[in-house]
Each structure stands twice: as C-alpha cells, then as structure tokens.
Amino acid sequence: xxxxxxxxxxxxxxxxxxxxxxxxxxxxxxxxxxxxxxxxxxxxxxxxxxxxxxxxxxxxxxxxxxxxxxxxxxxxxxxxxxxxxxxxxxxxxxxxxxxxxxxxxxxxxxxxxxxxxxxxxxxxxxxxxxxxxxxxxxxxxxxxxxxxxxxxxxxxxxxxxxxxxxxxxxxxxxxxxxxxxxxxxxxxxxxxxxxxxxxxxxxxxxxxxxxxxxxxxxxxxxxxxxxxxxxxxxxxxxxxxxxxxxxxxxxxxxxxxxxxxxxxxxxxxxxxxxxxxxxxxxxxxxxxxxxxxxxxxxxx
Amino acid sequence: xxxxxxxxxxxxxxxxxxxxxxxxxxxxxxxxxxxxxxxxxxxxxxxxxxxxxxxxxxxxxxxxxxxxxxxxxxxxxxxxxxxxxxxxxxxxxxxxxxxxxxxxxxxxxxxxxxxxxxxxxxxxxxxxxxxxxxxxxxxxxxxxxxxxxxxxxxxxxxxxxxxxxxxxxxxxxxxxxxxxxxxxxxxxxxxxxxxxxxxxxxxxxxxxxxxxxxxxxxxxxxxxxxxxxxxxxxxxxxxxxxxxxxxxxxxxxxxxxxxxxxxxxxxxxxxxxxxxxxxxxxxxxxxxxxxxxxxxxxxxxxxxxxxxxxxxxxxxxxxxxxxxxxxxxxxxxxxxxxxxxxxxxxxxxxxxxxxxxxxxxxxxxxxxxxxxxxxxxxxxxxxxxxxxxxxxxxxxxxxxxxxxxxxxxxxxxxxxxx
Numbered sequence: 001x002x003x004x005x006x007x008x009x010x011x012x013x014x015x016x017x018x019x020x021x022x023x024x025x026x027x028x029x030x031x032x033x034x035x036x037x038x039x040x041x042x043x044x045x046x047x048x049x050x051x052x053x054x055x056x057x058x059x060x061x062x063x064x065x066x067x068x069x070x071x072x073x074x075x076x077x078x079x080x081x082x083x084x085x086x087x088x089x090x091x092x093x094x095x096x097x098x099x100x101x102x103x104x105x106x107x108x109x110x111x112x113x114x115x116x117x118x119x120x121x122x123x124x125x126x127x128x129x130x131x132x133x134x135x136x137x138x139x140x141x142x143x144x145x146x147x148x149x150x151x152x153x154x155x156x157x158x159x160x161x162x163x164x165x166x167x168x169x170x171x172x173x174x175x176x177x178x179x180x181x182x183x184x185x186x187x188x189x190x191x192x193x194x195x196x197x198x199x200x201x202x203x204x205x206x207x208x209x210x211x212x213x214x215x216x217x218x219x220x221x222x223x224x225x226x227x228x229x230x231x232x233x234x235x236x237x238x239x240x241x242x243x244x245x246x247x248x249x250x251x252x253x254x255x256x257x258x259x260x261x262x263x264x265x266x267x268x269x270x271x272x273x274x275x276x277x278x279x280x281x282x283x284x285x286x287x288x289x290x291x292x293x294x295x296x297x298x299x300x
Numbered sequence: 301x302x303x304x305x306x307x308x309x310x311x312x313x314x315x316x317x318x319x320x321x322x323x324x325x326x327x328x329x330x331x332x333x334x335x336x337x338x339x340x341x342x343x344x345x346x347x348x349x350x351x352x353x354x355x356x357x358x359x360x361x362x363x364x365x366x367x368x369x370x371x372x373x374x375x376x377x378x379x380x381x382x383x384x385x386x387x388x389x390x391x392x393x394x395x396x397x398x399x400x401x402x403x404x405x406x407x408x409x410x411x412x413x414x415x416x417x418x419x420x421x422x423x424x425x426x427x428x429x430x431x432x433x434x435x436x437x438x439x440x441x442x443x444x445x446x447x448x449x450x451x452x453x454x455x456x457x458x459x460x461x462x463x464x465x466x467x468x469x470x471x472x473x474x475x476x477x478x479x480x481x482x483x484x485x486x487x488x489x490x491x492x493x494x495x496x497x498x499x500x501x502x503x504x505x506x507x508x509x510x511x512x513x514x515x516x517x518x519x520x521x522x523x524x525x526x527x528x529x530x531x532x533x534x535x536x537x538x539x540x541x542x543x544x545x546x547x548x549x550x551x552x553x554x555x556x557x558x559x560x561x562x563x564x565x566x567x568x569x570x571x572x573x574x575x576x577x578x579x580x581x582x583x584x585x586x587x588x589x590x591x592x593x594x595x596x597x598x599x600x601x602x603x604x605x606x607x608x609x610x611x612x613x614x615x616x617x618x619x620x621x622x623x624x625x626x627x628x629x630x631x632x633x634x635x636x637x638x639x640x641x642x643x644x645x646x647x648x649x650x651x652x653x654x655x656x657x658x659x660x661x662x663x664x665x666x667x668x669x670x671x672x673x674x675x676x677x678x679x680x681x682x683x684x685x686x687x688x689x690x691x692x693x694x695x696x697x698x699x700x701x702x703x704x705x706x707x708x709x710x711x712x713x714x715x716x717x718x
Contacts, residue, residue, distance in 0.1 A: 053525070070303055071303075073529055074530075076529065080526065082525065083522050084521030084523050085521065085523055086518075086523060087521060089318060097310075098526065098530070100310045100314075101310055101311075101527065101530035102530050142526075145526070
C-alpha cells in the first residue's frame with residue numbers, strides 16, 4: 001500500500017528567505033505522525049506544499065503515491081492553524097457546504113454533518129449561526145468539518161489550542177477513532193506532552209530543516225539515559241555531568257551531559273551525606289529532546 | 301473539466317443560497333417594488349384630481365399655444381382672453397413655431413368633428429416635449445370642450461365630447477421639416493438604453509460589493525485555506541462570479557417584472573408618453589452586452605478582493621476600477637449626439653466602457669453588425685483573459701493575510717502559486 005504522504009527533500013524559498021530546506025518524511029496509513037517545531041520552523045509551509053496550496057521550489061510531494069491532484073486532495077481532511085468558518089451562516093449549513101466541496105452529495109453531506117455534530121456534542125447547536133458559538137465550539141465544528149468526508153489523510157495543525165481539557169479529550173478520542181478506521185494522521189502541535197501521548201512517530205523541524213525523524217521510542221533510546229530524578233531534602237553544591245538541573249517540590253531533576261554515568265550523580269549525594277529517598281533514571285521526554293535539538297541547531 | 305464544472309456548481313449554489321437569504325439583499329430587492337406599488341396606486345389617483353377637464357383654466361401655464369382652425373363647423377371663442385394665438389393657415393403657424401412665437405401648435409383639420417383628429421406640432425424634442433406637452437394637452441382639451449359645447453349639441457358633437465382629442469404629434473425640426481413621432485419613441489429613445497446601462501452599472505456595483513465582501517470574509521476568517529484544498533481556485537472564483545451575478549440578475553428580474561406590471565398603470569396617467577416599444581433585436585443586444593459587461597468587471601473584482609487586505613480596502617479600490625464603466629453614462633449626451641462618431645466608437649472597443657457605450661449607441665442609432673460583433677468579441681475575450689489572470693491572483697492573494705499587496709509581491713505570489 002502506498003504511503004498516505006511522502007515528502008521528499010522539499011525546499012521553499014520566499015524572496016531571500018529559505019523557509020523549508022530539504023525536508024523529507026513519510027506518513028503511513030493508520031499512523032499518527034507528530035510534526036513539531038518552534039514557531040517559524042516551516043511546518044505550515046511544509047503542510048501547504050503537501051496540500052498543493054503552494055508548490056516546492058525543489059523536491060517532491062506524493063499524496064497516496066502520486067503527485068497531489070484534485071482527486072487525491074479530496075481524500076484529505078485539513079484543520080489549519082489559522083482557521084475560521086462562515087460566521088453568519090448556520091453551523092449545519094456550513095458543514096454541509098464543506099462536505100459538498102469534498103465531493104459528497106447534498107444528502108450524504110447532510111447526514112455526515114449531523115453525525116459528526118452529534119459526535120462532537122454540537123448537534124443541539126446546528127441551527128445556530130457560527131458567530132453565536134463559543135471559541136471552543138467553533139474549533140470542534142471545524143474539526144468535525146475536516147472529518148466529514150472520512151478522509152484517508154487527516155492533517156491537524158494545532159488542533160487543541162484554546163480547548164478545555166474535556167473537549168481535548170473528546171478530540172483525542174475521535175483522532176484515535178480515525179486512526180482505527182485506517183486514516184493516516186499528521187498531528188502538529190507545540191504541546192510536546194500531547195504529541196508524546198498521541199504519536200508513534202515524529203518529525204522535528206527547525207529553521208526549515210529536519211532535526212529528528214523516526215519512531216518516538218527509538219529516538220529516545222538512541223539518545224540514551226539522560227534524565228535523572230533524585231528525591232532528597234537537598235542537593236550537593238556540585239553535581240557532576242549535569243547540563244540542566246530543575247528543582248521541583250521534593251525532588252531534583254537532572255539532564256546529564258553525554259557519557260555521564262548516572263551513578264556519579266547518586267554518589268555525589270551520598271558522598272556529601274545527603275540521604276536519598278528515591279533515585280530514578282528515565283528516557284528523555286520529547287520536550288527535552290525538542291529543547292536540546294532546537295537550541296543546538298540555533299547555536300550552530 | 302467535469303470536476304471543475306461540478307465544483308463550480310457547488311460554489312454557485314452556495315453563493316446564491318447564502319446571498320438571497322441576507323436581510324440586506326431582501327430589503328434592496330423589494331423596496332423598489334413596494335415604491336412602485338405605492339406609485340401605481342397613488343399616481344392615477346393624484347393625476348385624476350389634477351388633470352384637465354371642461355372647467356380647467358385655459359390661461360394657465362407659461363407655454364404659448366397657437367391654433368390653426370381649418371374646420372368650418374367648429375369655432376373657438378375668446379382665444380385672446382385665453383392667451384392663445386390663432387393663425388389662419390398651417391405654414392404661418394409653423395413659421396411662428398420656428399420663430400419661437402409659440403411652443404405648441406394645434407392644427408384642427410376640416411373633419412375634426414367627425415374624426416376628433418388634431419395635429420400637434422412642437423419644436424421640443426425628447427424629454428422636454430414629454431414633460432411640457434402634458435400641460436399643453438390639458439389646456440387644449442379644455443379649449444376644445446368649451447368650443448364643442450358653445451353651439452347646439454348635435455349627435456355628432458355629443459359623440460365628440462366623449463373623445464375630444466385624437467392627437468398626432470409632430471416635431472418641427474430646425475430645418476423646418478415636420479417629423480412624425482413614432483408611438484413609444486420617446487420612452488424607448490430616452491429610457492431603455494440608459495436604464496439598461498444604469499441597471500448594469502448598478503448590478504456591477506452591488507454584486508462587486510457582495511463579491512468583495514464574500515472573498516474578504518473568507519480571507520479574514522481563514523476559511524479560504526480549507527476551501528482551496530477542496531476546490532480549485534478557478535472553480536471557486538467562477539462559482540462566486542456566476543452565483544453572485546445570478547443573484548444580481550434575479551434582483552433585476554424582480555424589478556423588471558414589477559416595472560412591466562406596474563409601470564403601465566403609472567404611465568397610463570400620462571398619455572403623451574406612449575407605449576414602450578422595444579424591438580426584440582435591441583432587447584437581445586442589451587441583454588448580451590449587459591452580461592458581457594458584468595462578466596468583465598466581476599472577474600476583476602474577484603481578483604481584487606483576493607489581492608487586498610480587507611473588504612474596506614477592496615471597496616475603495618473597486619470604486620476606482622468601476623469608474624470607466626460609469627464614464628459612458630456621464631458622457632451619454634456626447635455619445636447620443638454623435639453615436640457613430642469616433643469618440644463613441646472608440647469607447648465601444650475598450651472592454652471597460654464597451655458595454656454601456658454600446659447600449660447607449662444601440663438605443664439612438666443604427667450600429668453596423670460588424671461593430672456590434674467586434675465590440676462583443678473584445679469584451680468577452682478580455683473577460684476570459686481577465687478570468688485567467690484573476691484566478692492566478694486569486695490563488696496567490698487569498699493566502700496573503702494582513703499584508704498589503706504591492707505589485708512586486710503580487711508578481712512573486714503569482715509565480716509561487718503556479
């Protein structure tokens with residue numbers, strides 16, 4: 001089966017500014033791929049190239065095995081970061097229209113719209129004008145509109161921003177339902193905890209370049225044990241091999257420099273007579289990897 | 301191509317559906333209908349109260365009336381007292397008209413009592429004769445009724461009293477020629493081409509406004525990014541142009557039906573105006589140029605709305621772009637004076653002025669078929685070229701949020717959009 005999306009060495013230059021510089025990744029059916037990166041990393045431009053909104057200056061994009069065309073694009077559901085709906089129209093009318101634009105018949109668009117509104121809990125509000133809905137409701141409605149036509153590739157750009165935890169939970173459930181249905185999902189977010197929870201694979205982009213790409217677990221293991229958490233009443237004046245220390249309520253968290261033995265940290269506590277209640281070694285979080293990689297890239 | 305058409309249809313039907321449900325649209329559409337309805341009820345009533353009858357004051361009004369009475373069994377009394385001049389023969393009367401000694405000359409033929417026929421000569425042309433003639437006719441009617449009742453009432457005279465004026469109008473030109481006015485000429489000459497051109501401009505203005513608002517709204521609320529991943533920019537723009545154009549035409553259609561139903565009732569109170577006489581060829585030409593003119597401006601407006609930051613900016617720019625369409629109407633009197641002159645012909649071949657100019661020319665002169673075809677060809681070809689260009693601007697411009705679109709930026713964006 002062809003990949004849902006293949007981005008191969010795409011490059012985009014606006015004026016003198018290289019916004020995307022040789023980005024490559026693939027998204028397979030039934031997987032959730034995290035697309036992460038700092039602001040201005042080139043994520044949205046990459047997504048726009050994937051959707052044929054703009055064309056790359058170099059490299060290529062393949063949707064379902066072929067160059068993006070209108071037929072392939074009909075199989076894509078897209079929730080852009082900068083989003084909105086027709087404010088003066090009834091919610092149900094807007095969804096029906098967007099469904100029809102995706103090739104559904106009027107009848108199918110109506111029934112799918114009703115079903116999706118019920119799924120996201122907005123069915124009771126279907127006759128209201130969009131402008132009468134809260135921001136969160138608007139966002140859920142747009143999320144629903146992206147899934148109306150049961151797309152094979154769903155691209156979600158910051159889907160949870162501004163949502164309350166309850167609605168985030170609803171959205172997460174629906175995303176997993178889409179995955180189980182067989183859809184490939186690109187999940188772009190600044191919230192690394194969400195990405196870590198939702199995605200099997202990630203691609204980290206910064207300054208238009210790919211910094212990390214692969215299965216999240218493998219990326220973490222490849223990085224080795226770097227995080228140490230020590231529960232103790234106080235910490236020694238000098239902890240060896242630590243690049244970053246964080247003091248939390250009741251424990252200390254250390255990010256070790258490459259090659260540091262975690263036991264050296266434990267010894268530094270014991271040698272200074274500080275009693276250690278608990279000592280944990282952990283794989284690095286995506287957030288840690290993000291900060292480290294982006295900082296390194298910017299420093300370079 | 302089939303997909304493009306199907307996408308265009310979806311956008312078209314949505315735009316029509318959304319537009320015709322707007323309060324603003326309903327108000328603008330039905331207010332003129334209500335006004336016409338009120339006029340249709342009120343005008344004949346008011347006209348009946350103020351129209352001339354047997355007791356009307358024959359000396360009223362500032363126009364000088366003259367009569368030539370060639371009937372032996374019918375005489376006017378006290379014409380001097382009524383301020384009406386009398387001439388003994390037709391030639392003297394016409395000479396007086398030409399000299400400006402009289403404004404209207406009524407010639408009563410020998411068989412007047414039998415036929416009721418009276419010739420009405422004047423030197424006015426166009427609208428001025430239409431407006432002024434009403435008052436002269438009232439005065440003449442009163443005078444004739446007075447004369448008919450001043451003698452013994454025979455059966456023939458009784459019958460004539462029922463229908464005293466069977467007027468035939470003639471215009472005396474500067475060279476002294478007496479030209480019969482065709483029935484309905486005045487209304488057709490003055491109204492139809494100008495009205496059509498004005499309606500076209502009005503529709504362009506209205507639809508452009510809606511189009512600008514529609515695209516700007518989609519840009520401002522960012523829904524456009526989803527739209528262009530669902531339909532091609534060409535289908536999106538074409539659907540909008542056609543859909544909003546259809547709502548504009550529906551509006552005009554409602555107005556025209558109201559005019560057709562209600563205006564005859566209003567006009568019947570002004571018998572001098574005559575009936576509306578519009579040849580099918582002229583009507584067809586007006587419709588075709590109307591649509592071609594709309595098409596040119598609508599595609600420009602779609603491109604413009606995508607290339608600007610906000611509806612307000614687009615609106616102010618659109619006023620400048622629409623000026624050429626207004627020019628032929630502002631210069632209508634020059635075009636009417638020399639409808640086949642160089643100036644009028646030149647405007648006919650410029651896409652932005654072609655439609656209104658041709659409408660005016662067709663109303664007042666015979667225009668060669670090849671000129672009509674060439675003008676239409678230029679307009680449609682320009683419209684298609686502009687559609688192609690606007691689609692590219694549309695695709696490029698709709699993704700530029702909150703940034704002013706300079707020509708350089710536009711050029712770069714168009715290149716990146718391909």
